[in-house]
Amino acid sequence: MTRDTLPHLVIIGGGFAGLWATRALASARVRITLVDRRNHHLFQPLLYQVATAGLSAPDIAAPLRHILGDQRNVEVRLGEVTSIDKQTRQITLADGSHLGYDTLMLCTGATHAYFGHDEWAADAPGLKTLDDAIALRRKLLLAFERAEAEPDPA
Known part of the structure; x- marks a missing residue:
């Protein structure tokens, strides 16, 4: 079977479920396209560490293409799915x-x-996202800066 004649599996989402499903099918005779609106997998359990400035964003996010780089049956696509047509078996991405x-x-x-x-x-x-964690970190650190500059110790 050539690559084009293999069954085509599209996985929408590169979080834990999408990534583990893709990895579990590494030896399957299937062509996989993983679609995510971000190009990285995020280890969400450590988002609070980014929000509290204990870790930087790259410490908990890794590019999907890097994680799946050795898997020959997968292609990673950056895009946001806007619709699914079950009749024609097609998804439409935000870019059209x-x-x-x-x-x-x-x-x-x-x-x-x-x-x-x-x-x-x-x-x-x-x-839920790196943007959320960075925004929260900014608020926390600015609150500490304002507190440090406050002349009233109470």
């Missing part, structure tokens, strides 16, 4: 391109839940 598949695996992860109170987001920021 289309990608056909034989099998589709959705590993899109989770987001914050404010239980119907989206107004809470301003006071209870989430911690």
Whole structure:
């Protein structure tokens, strides 16, 4: 079988589920395309370390292409999926391109839940991405800077 005649599996999401599914299929006779809107895998359990300035962002994020570089049956695509057409077995990316598949695996992860109170987001920021951690770190460090400059010790 040539590469083009192998069944094509598209995996949406390069988090833990998508990455481990891709790695588990390293020896399978299948062509895999891993699509993620970021080009890195993030070790989310250590986001709080980035938010508190204990680690830097590169310490907990690694490029997907590097992680999967030795796996011959995978291609990594940077893109955000905007629609899925089950009839034609195609996904559409934000840039307008289309990608056909034989099998589709959705590993899109989770987001914050404010239980119907989206107004809470301003006071209870989430911690799911590097951007979230860096924004929180900035707020924490600026609070310490303001406290250091405060003349009133109380």
